[in-house]
Amino acid sequence: MKKFLYLFFAVIVMESCDDGDLIVTSFDFTDLDINYCSTVNIDSDDTVITNYIFYKINSETNESLAFTLSTSDPILEAPSTTGAYTYNLGNNADSFISYRIYNGTVDSDYFCSKIPPASPVVNQEYISDEGSLTIVTEGDYNDxxxxxxxxxxxxxxxxxxxxxxxxxxxxxxxxxxxxxxxxxxxxxxxxxxxxxxxxxxxxxxxxxxxxxxxxxxxxxxxxxxxxxxxxxxxxxxxxxxxxxxxxxxxxxxxxxxxxxxxxxxxxxxYYLEDITLTINISNAVFVSDNGEETIRQQTLFFGEYSAPDQTITTTPAF
Ligand SMILES: [Ca+2]
Ligand SMILES: [Ca+2]
Ligand SMILES: [Ca+2]
Ligand SMILES: [Ca+2]
Incomplete structure (x- = not known):
């Protein structure tokens, strides 16, 4: 099934070379596990910024779908109680998605190394130029x-x-x-x-x-x-x-x-348990690295990620 989808997708990309712009409806990484890595830095006003890469690797087709996100929001630690955490995937370095096709096997270290490994080589890359990313974080508080x-x-x-x-x-x-x-x-x-x-x-x-x-x-x-x-x-x-x-x-x-x-x-x-992130992408426009091909995804379910329990300590006001 995955192979079929990949072939279908590849045909569409090739076709898209002709008119340069196409709506793709079967861009499917749904059954694959989500992984992530992160680094932390402190910005000039002492805000802690976490730089995440959430990724999915399709080892059968040597493809990956990954989003990069730099934010101070507690996406893994606190429920998104007033609506989803939402990010613009426009042309900026803080949040974007990449879809890549490689010439060989991609392992889980690929996205987490400080220096990207020499192999596999990226044959094709598409980066989001428009779109939005929403993360709904849910969990249960327990004492x-x-x-x-x-x-x-x-x-x-x-x-x-x-x-x-x-x-x-x-x-x-x-x-x-x-x-x-x-x-x-x-x-x-x-x-x-x-x-x-x-x-x-x-x-x-x-x-x-x-x-x-x-x-x-x-x-x-x-x-x-x-x-x-x-x-x-x-x-x-x-x-x-x-x-x-x-x-x-x-x-x-x-x-x-x-x-x-x-x-x-x-x-x-107290503790936040059973934490789940539901990650969706909408109205995404991916542009190929040579700028000549465009893939559009109106809705794309990135997936669900289960995060570890969080421990919260606080002194209530008397
Ligand atoms: Ca008591
Ligand atoms: Ca109480
Ligand atoms: Ca007493
Ligand atoms: Ca009593």
Whole structure:
């Protein structure tokens, strides 16, 4: 099938020599894996610019389709929430696509070497002169706190209302590793799960017995001093402050109620998982290296790329 498409394409290119301009509809690299390499440089105003080359190699036909992109956008690290990341493929060095035909086998090092290897030789090259590139980045945020996102999306606040951000720190419950904002991570607050993964509110630890399990209770021992403030050394970890070892930490001991006035959340870590980039090209015009041949692609699905999980650390505003 690929061979057929290649032959079809080759015929069209040859025909295009006659009139110099043709719309091609079967330009197919769809079944091939996407790979990429990148380098980083810092521009004059300290912006980090990443120079990417995403490429596909057809080893049966010795062809490649590759795009070069220099951008500060976090295309591999953050969802494109306000629409796709979009780039102009016009005649500029920051973003363009090349379609190449070689005289021999191209390996994966070809695009990632600082100096292009002497072989294979590029027999023909077409570079984009017009068009646009869109990248839709999707992924799922997760706090890896042991509770499935679907069961902690909505948690009940002290007034009995279901909320997506229980502690109001700007990080939704599904990727907030400290849901109640008491500086004790949820996975250290005695959550008990049912066999289906949902939260067992009755069995989960409730130190003061007020009906609100510790992971959603910001005063775990019910002594009137918020857990976050029962932090004698003020290291943003109430778990290592114990006056009476026979009872436990001060935040779980209602006989100790000293308010140390902590006004900072601990550093939060969360993850972006299952990251997928969907890459499309539209209205592309490729011009041959001698300038005599033009290939037009109204729509071209470059492909999908799965990126590694990202780790994000931040300190929410108190
Ligand atoms: Ca939150
Ligand atoms: Ca907590
Ligand atoms: Ca409680
Ligand atoms: Ca307390």
């Amino acid at each position: 890896r706190d042991g509770i499935d996102s679907e069961y902690e999306m909505l948690l009940e606040d002290a007034d009995g209302n279901l909320t997506e951000d229980l502690d109001g720190d700007g990080i939704p419950n599904i990727y907030d590793f400290d849901d109640d904002g008491d500086n004790v991570p949820t996975n250290q607050e005695g959550v008990v799960l049912n066999t289906d993964g949902s939260i067992n509110y009755e069995e989960s630890l409730d130190t003061d017995g007020d009906g609100r399990p510790n992971f959603i209770d910001n005063d775990d021992d019910g002594d009137g001093v918020l857990t976050i403030n029962e932090d004698a050394d003020k290291d943003l970890n109430p778990n290592n402050d114990t006056t009476d070892i026979s009872v436990g930490q001060d935040y779980l001991n209602n006989n100790v109620s000293i308010d140390y006035g902590v006004t900072t959340y601990r550093i939060h870590t």
